Amino acid sequence: METSLIGKSILDGRPVEIRVSNAKIKSILSVETSPENVWIGPGFTDIQVNGYGGLDYNAIQSDILALGQISKKLLRCGVTSHFPTIITNSPGNISNLIQQMVQLRKMDPLAASCISGIHIEGPFISPEDGPRGAHFKEFVQAPNWEMFQKWIEESEGLIRMITLSPEWEGSSGFIEKCVHSGILVSIGHTNASHLQIIEAVKAGARLSTHLGNGMHSVLARHPNYLWSQLASESLSATIIADGFHLPAEVIHVFKKVKAEKLMLVSDSVALAGMPPGNYEAAVGGKVTLTPEGKLHLFDNPNTLAGSAMNILQGINFLLRNKLAELPEALQMASIRPQWLFEPTFDPFQIGQKADLILAEQLPDHSLKILNFLKNGVEIPLD
Ligand SMILES: [Zn+2]
Structure with a gap:
C-alpha cells in the first residue's frame, strides 16, 4: 500500500510531498505549493x-x-x-x-x-x-x-x-x-x-x-x-x-x-x-x-x-x-x-519508519488532525 502526504514541513516550513510504502518513507519531494495551514511532522x-x-x-x-x-x-x-x-x-x-x-x-x-x-x-x-x-x-x-x-x-x-x-x-x-x-x-x-x-x-x-x-x-x-x-x-x-x-x-x-x-x-x-x-x-x-x-x-x-x-x-x-x-x-x-x-x-529521511502526522491549524489556532500514519498505516480518527 502506498500513501502520499502533502504539507509544509514542521522542520523548515517548506512544502513537501512524502510518499510512503511498506511502512517506510519512500521519497520526499519539494513541491511548489501545499494546502494553506497544513503541516507534516513526525508522530x-x-x-x-x-x-x-x-x-x-x-x-x-x-x-x-x-x-x-x-x-x-x-x-x-x-x-x-x-x-x-x-x-x-x-x-x-x-x-x-x-x-x-x-x-x-x-x-x-x-x-x-x-x-x-x-x-x-x-x-x-x-x-x-x-x-x-x-x-x-x-x-x-x-x-x-x-x-x-x-x-x-x-x-x-x-x-x-x-x-x-x-x-x-x-x-x-x-x-x-x-x-x-x-x-x-x-x-x-x-x-x-x-x-x-x-x-x-x-x-x-x-x-x-x-x-x-x-x-x-x-x-x-x-x-x-x-x-x-x-x-x-x-x-x-x-x-x-x-x-x-x-x-x-x-x-x-x-x-x-x-x-x-x-x-x-x-x-x-x-x-x-x-x-x-x-x-x-x-x-x-x-x-x-x-x-x-x-x-x-x-x-x-x-x-x-x-x-x-x-x-x-x-x-x-x-x-x-x-x-x-x-x-x-x-x-x-x-x-x-x-x-x-x-x-x-531525522524524521524526513528515505527509509525512515513512516510515523507521520498531517495537521491543519484552524482560525481559532487549535489543531485539526487530518491524517496519522503508524508504520505507514493510516490510523482511523474517531
Ligand atoms: Zn512526577
Missing part, C-alpha cells in the same frame, strides 16, 4: 505515560494484553511512540511491573512498536512532602545501583530513562553509571541544593522532569532548585501543559529560558481519556474528573490527582494560549523528545 513521542483510558501501567494486570489498548488509544491521539512510566513502588513491585511490560511487548506487536522505552520515575527521589508529590513515602530511598541494574536486566534493555533526585549522597556515582549504560538521567521530585544540581549535571544528568511540578508550594526566593535547573544550559526540560499543572505565564518564561530544550509530556494517569465523573483512583483515593479535564481530589478541587490529558491536548493548550506557533508546538511533542535519545534523528 508524537510521549516519554511519560503512567496510564490512559482507564488502564494503568502501574498496576499488575490479570490480563496483560489489555494494556495494549493504551497504545491503540494513544495512537488515535497521534502518539506513535511512548514510554510507560513506572513510579515509586517496592523493589519487587517495580520488577513485576517491568516484567509485565516486557511480556506485553512480546505478545502484542503493535504495543511493541509503540512502546519504545520505559521511564522509571523514582524510587530514588526526595522523601520530602511537596517535592515527593503523590509518590509513596515508604518506598522512597537512596539510589541503589545493584537494584537498578537488576531492573535494567529485567527490562531487556527497555529502560531508557530515570527520574531521580540528586539530593542523596552517592548520586553522582549513580548518575555516571546510568549514563555509562546509555540511560538518560532526569532530575525531578527533588529538594536538591544548587551544588547538588551542578554536580548531577557534571555527572551527566541532561533533563528536568515536569519542571515546575513536584515542588514545594512555598519555596525560598533564592537559591532554590527551580532557579538552578532553569539556569543550567545543559538541562533540557519537560513540562505538563494541560492548563492545570502550570499557568500559561510560567510556560511562557520556561520557553524563553529553555528555548529548543523545552518539550512536552502528558504524564497522563489511568483516568486520562475517560468521561468526566467521580472515580476511585489507585493514587489519591476518591477523585473527580471535570469536563475541562482537571483531575482533582473529590473533597479538594485545589489538589490535583495527576494529569488527565494526552499530549495532543497539551499542544492545543500551547496553541490556544499563543505560547507557540504550530510547527514549534508539534516539535515540542515529537522531534525534541526523540532528539534526547537520538540527536541525529
Whole structure:
C-alpha cells in the first residue's frame, strides 16, 4: 500500500510531498505549493505515560494484553511512540511491573512498536512532602545501583530513562553509571541544593522532569532548585501543559529560558481519556474528573490527582494560549523528545519508519488532525 502526504514541513516550513510504502518513507519531494495551514511532522513521542483510558501501567494486570489498548488509544491521539512510566513502588513491585511490560511487548506487536522505552520515575527521589508529590513515602530511598541494574536486566534493555533526585549522597556515582549504560538521567521530585544540581549535571544528568511540578508550594526566593535547573544550559526540560499543572505565564518564561530544550509530556494517569465523573483512583483515593479535564481530589478541587490529558491536548493548550506557533508546538511533542535519545534523528529521511502526522491549524489556532500514519498505516480518527 502506498500513501502520499502533502504539507509544509514542521522542520523548515517548506512544502513537501512524502510518499510512503511498506511502512517506510519512500521519497520526499519539494513541491511548489501545499494546502494553506497544513503541516507534516513526525508522530508524537510521549516519554511519560503512567496510564490512559482507564488502564494503568502501574498496576499488575490479570490480563496483560489489555494494556495494549493504551497504545491503540494513544495512537488515535497521534502518539506513535511512548514510554510507560513506572513510579515509586517496592523493589519487587517495580520488577513485576517491568516484567509485565516486557511480556506485553512480546505478545502484542503493535504495543511493541509503540512502546519504545520505559521511564522509571523514582524510587530514588526526595522523601520530602511537596517535592515527593503523590509518590509513596515508604518506598522512597537512596539510589541503589545493584537494584537498578537488576531492573535494567529485567527490562531487556527497555529502560531508557530515570527520574531521580540528586539530593542523596552517592548520586553522582549513580548518575555516571546510568549514563555509562546509555540511560538518560532526569532530575525531578527533588529538594536538591544548587551544588547538588551542578554536580548531577557534571555527572551527566541532561533533563528536568515536569519542571515546575513536584515542588514545594512555598519555596525560598533564592537559591532554590527551580532557579538552578532553569539556569543550567545543559538541562533540557519537560513540562505538563494541560492548563492545570502550570499557568500559561510560567510556560511562557520556561520557553524563553529553555528555548529548543523545552518539550512536552502528558504524564497522563489511568483516568486520562475517560468521561468526566467521580472515580476511585489507585493514587489519591476518591477523585473527580471535570469536563475541562482537571483531575482533582473529590473533597479538594485545589489538589490535583495527576494529569488527565494526552499530549495532543497539551499542544492545543500551547496553541490556544499563543505560547507557540504550530510547527514549534508539534516539535515540542515529537522531534525534541526523540532528539534526547537520538540527536541525529531525522524524521524526513528515505527509509525512515513512516510515523507521520498531517495537521491543519484552524482560525481559532487549535489543531485539526487530518491524517496519522503508524508504520505507514493510516490510523482511523474517531
Ligand atoms: Zn512526577
